[in-house]
Amino acid sequence: xxxxxxxxxxxxxxxxxxxxxxxxxxxxxxxxxxxxxxxxxxxxxxxxxxxxxxxxxxxxxxxxxxxxxxxxxxxxxxxxxxxxxxxxxxxxxxxxxxxxxxxxxxxxxxxxxxx
Amino acid sequence: xxxxxxxxxxxxxxxxxxxxxxxxxxxxxxxxxxxxxxxxxxxxxxxxxxxxxxxxxxxxxxxxxxxxxxxxxxxxxxxxxxxxxxxxxxxxxxxxxxxxxxxxxxxxxx
Numbered sequence: 397x398x399x400x401x402x403x404x405x406x407x408x409x410x411x412x413x414x415x416x417x418x419x420x421x422x423x424x425x426x427x428x429x430x431x432x433x434x435x436x437x438x439x440x441x442x443x444x445x446x447x448x449x450x451x452x453x454x455x456x457x458x459x460x461x462x463x464x465x466x467x468x469x470x471x472x473x474x475x476x477x478x479x480x481x482x483x484x485x486x487x488x489x490x491x492x493x494x495x496x497x498x499x500x501x502x503x504x505x506x507x508x509x510x511x
Numbered sequence: 512x513x514x515x516x517x518x519x520x521x522x523x524x525x526x527x528x529x530x531x532x533x534x535x536x537x538x539x540x541x542x543x544x545x546x547x548x549x550x551x552x553x554x555x556x557x558x559x560x561x562x563x564x565x566x567x568x569x570x571x572x573x574x575x576x577x578x579x580x581x582x583x584x585x586x587x588x589x590x591x592x593x594x595x596x597x598x599x600x601x602x603x604x605x606x607x608x609x610x611x612x613x614x615x616x617x618x619x620x621x
Contacts, residue, residue: 400554402554430609432611439596439598439611439612439613439614440549440555440611441611442608442609442610442611445608445609487552489554489555491554491555491609497543499545499547499557499560500545500547500555500557500609501557502547502554502555502556502557503554504553504554505552505553505554507552
C-alpha cells in the first residue's frame with residue numbers, strides 16, 4: 397500500500413495566490429522529509445530537507461521566504477508556495493525517510509499551474 | 512552526494528533482461544547505493560538498495576562490484592510497464608542531502 401500521501405495532486409490558481417501542499421507519512425515515522433520540484437523533461441531538483449521539529453535546510457537558490465516548509469510532526473510536512481507566479485509552475489514532489497540508511501518513499505506529486 | 516554517471520537512454524526488448532549500469536567511483540565505504548524509477552508524471556518509486564553484497568527483491572537485482580565503484584540494476588524480464596527513467600543515487604554527507612542526476616531513460620520495446 398501507499399507509504400506517502402501527497403495532496404493535492406493538481407492545483408490551478410491565479411498569480412499572487414499562496415498554495416499549500418501536504419505530505420503525510422502513512423506507515424512509519426518520517427524523521428526526514430525532502431521536497432523536490434521537477435520541470436518538464438528535467439530531473440528532480442532538491443529544494444529543501446527537513447527534520448522533524450527543526451527548521452528546513454534549503455538548497456542554494458531556493459528562497460526560504462517564498463517556499464515555506466513546516467515539519468511539525470513525524471508524519472506531516474507542508475510546503476507553502478507564497479505569492480505564486482507563473483514561473484513557480486512545476487511538479488512538486490515530497491519524500492519521506494526513517495533512519496538514515498533507509499530508502500526514501502515518494503508521494504505522487506503535485507502539479508502546480510499558476511495562471 | 513557521491514557523483515553518479517548513467518547512460519542517458521537504453522532500449523530493451525520486452526521479455527529480455529534489462530541491465531542498467533551506474534558508475535559511482537567517489538562513493539564512501541559506508542554509503543549505500545539506491546535505485547529508483549519514475550514513470551511519466553508520477554512520483555519516483557523505490558526499487559532496491561545495497562551496500563556491498565548483491566541484492567535481490569521482487570522487482571530487481573542489484574549487482575555491486577567488489578570495489579563498489581559501480582553497480583548494475585537488472586530487471587530480469589522487462590515488460591512494457593518497466594518503461595521509465597531509472598535513477599542511481601549514492602547519498603553522502605550523513606544522508607542529509609539526496610540529489611538526483613538525469614538518470615537512464617529505459618524504453619522497453621514490444
